[in-house]
Amino acid sequence: MTQFMDVHHGMQGITDEELQRAHAADLAIEKEEGVHFERAWADPVSGTVYCLSEAPSAEAVRRIHERAGHPADEIRPVPLSIW
Amino acid sequence: MTQFMDVHHGMQGITDEELQRAHAADLAIEKEEGVHFERAWADPVSGTVYCLSEAPSAEAVRRIHERAGHPADEIRPVPLSIW
Numbered sequence: 009m010t011q012f013m014d015v016h017h018g019m020q021g022i023t024d025e026e027l028q029r030a031h032a033a034d035l036a037i038e039k040e041e042g043v044h045f046e047r048a049w050a051d052p053v054s055g056t057v058y059c060l061s062e063a064p065s066a067e068a069v070r071r072i073h074e075r076a077g078h079p080a081d082e083i084r085p086v087p088l089s090i091w
Numbered sequence: 092m093t094q095f096m097d098v099h100h101g102m103q104g105i106t107d108e109e110l111q112r113a114h115a116a117d118l119a120i121e122k123e124e125g126v127h128f129e130r131a132w133a134d135p136v137s138g139t140v141y142c143l144s145e146a147p148s149a150e151a152v153r154r155i156h157e158r159a160g161h162p163a164d165e166i167r168p169v170p171l172s173i174w
Binding site (some may be wrong): 085088089 | 094096107133135136141167170171
């Protein structure tokens with residue numbers, strides 16, 4: 009399993025409730041691909057959302073986000089991290 | 092205080108040791124601007140580094156990263172988040 013950071017653009021005006029709902033939609037189906045979405049951060053002004061996940065592949069992350077209705081614009085493995 | 096996500100490009104080949112050293116350089120001076128760098132994630136292949144901080148402003152984050160020798164390419168407030 010590897011950690012991935014993905015980025016969504018064009019989500020200007022996203023509210024806290026919409027972020028929670030989008031995250032819940034991911035959680036509802038993530039196990040089907042062995043993915044777990046751990047954290048998410050949003051900037052409603054620029055419309056940028058960052059999601060941190062643990063997953064078997066970037067493709068698995070891509071498929072879950074697409075099926076949940078919010079395809080990611082960038083998905084990158086982040087094998088190095090600082091806690 | 093607000094959380095910020097910043098992104099660095101062009102760091103292809105970054106090692107775990109280099110990431111740790113860069114983070115330590117931020118920590119050494121961050122208090123001078125009231126910033127705290129909480130987490131960082133790196134993709135050595137695309138050369139992308141993501142940093143999560145808590146800070147009084149994006150300018151404060153920008154100045155600490157610049158003085159530490161690794162200016163950020165993007166800095167965005169992320170007032171919404173999921174833990």
